[in-house]
Amino acid sequence: MKRLILRIAVMAGMAFGWSAAAASAAEVSEIRIDWATYNPVSLLLKKEGLLEKEFKKDGISIRWVQSAGSNKALEFLNAGSIDFGSTAGAAALIAKVNGNPIKSIYVYSRPEWTALVTAKGSSIKSVADLKGKSVAVTRGTDPHIFLVRALADAGLKEGDVKFVLLQHADGRLALTRGDVDAWAGLDPIMAAAEVEDGARLFYRKAENNTWGVLNTTETFAKEHPDLVRRVLSVYEIARKQALADPKLLKETLIEATKLPDAVISKQLERTDLTHSRIGAEQRETIVKAGLALQQAGVLPADVDIAKTTDGLIDPSFSDALVQ
Numbered sequence: 001m002k003r004l005i006l007r008i009a010v011m012a013g014m015a016f017g018w019s020a021a022a023a024s025a026a027e028v029s030e031i032r033i034d035w036a037t038y039n040p041v042s043l044l045l046k047k048e049g050l051l052e053k054e055f056k057k058d059g060i061s062i063r064w065v066q067s068a069g070s071n072k073a074l075e076f077l078n079a080g081s082i083d084f085g086s087t088a089g090a091a092a093l094i095a096k097v098n099g100n101p102i103k104s105i106y107v108y109s110r111p112e113w114t115a116l117v118t119a120k121g122s123s124i125k126s127v128a129d130l131k132g133k134s135v136a137v138t139r140g141t142d143p144h145i146f147l148v149r150a151l152a153d154a155g156l157k158e159g160d161v162k163f164v165l166l167q168h169a170d171g172r173l174a175l176t177r178g179d180v181d182a183w184a185g186l187d188p189i190m191a192a193a194e195v196e197d198g199a200r201l202f203y204r205k206a207e208n209n210t211w212g213v214l215n216t217t218e219t220f221a222k223e224h225p226d227l228v229r230r231v232l233s234v235y236e237i238a239r240k241q242a243l244a245d246p247k248l249l250k251e252t253l254i255e256a257t258k259l260p261d262a263v264i265s266k267q268l269e270r271t272d273l274t275h276s277r278i279g280a281e282q283r284e285t286i287v288k289a290g291l292a293l294q295q296a297g298v299l300p301a302d303v304d305i306a307k308t309t310d311g312l313i314d315p316s317f318s319d320a321l322v323q
Helices: 002-026 040-048 050-058 070-079 089-097 142-153 168-177 189-197 218-223 225-244 246-257 261-269 280-295 305-312
Strands: 030-035 061-066 084-088 102-111 116-118 134-137 162-165 182-184 200-203 212-217
Touching (some): 030 040, 030 050, 030 225, 040 102, 040 225, 040 246, 050 061, 050 225, 070 084, 070 089, 070 212, 084 089, 084 102, 089 102, 089 142, 089 212, 089 280, 089 305, 102 225, 116 142, 116 189, 134 142, 134 168, 142 182, 142 280, 168 182, 168 189, 189 261, 212 225, 218 225, 246 261, 280 305
Parallel strands (some): 030 061, 134 162, 134 182
Antiparallel strands (some): 084 212, 102 212, 116 182
């Protein structure tokens, strides 16, 4: 009798588990996810319709929203406009410190996607030359964080330069027009400025570029963990396809960005797509960036950067991708 009761309980539990997963999918009619030119995997994912194929059987549609920068992706997540958003790791940390309830769950790239840029013929040669100059920058993004750290390393403060707050594309335009002296650039727009405008990257530091991470909201992760896992499994298919077929990846970026081959080639040269699991390596990079921002006065001195980063990164979903 005890064995019979146990078997019934196990079967009921299994049925409940399956029912819960099915119910979780049934509760969602649409998954909202961003695409961004700084996230090549997202462009391939969108072009190939992989998520649409995965969730068709569940009656779940996919809505794509463009993120023009980490700041926009984070705004959308905070407003509940999207369920998954592409950002830089350190940008996600700043958002977390400011109360944005997000989780970083996946790595889509390890890029050198930002540098400090000046116009062709400019006299600016180093970060120290920025004192008293104007710099276009998108606040709350990796280029902004990169700029703040570069200034600190050169013994300058934010007040020593004039920040001109613009979205990335407008920053390039301002530099080209001569409205600013420098720009904290972001690929592929930065690569386009190099190739098409003759712009010069006068300060590069690859290790100060933080990882490209995919985020979801704490609520979505808690209420729909099965859907999160399925989204990431499809993301993995796209990432591996990008590595296996670089020609297709390049064609997809050219089509989406309307930028020439030479520009996209330069972007991809600086983009490593061989990582997907989020964990200790990303944590170390994000913590270093957070501490640098804290020392520069961008983040409050009383914030526990390590603890906040631990609350931001959730490795459980990407760990589950590796059997």
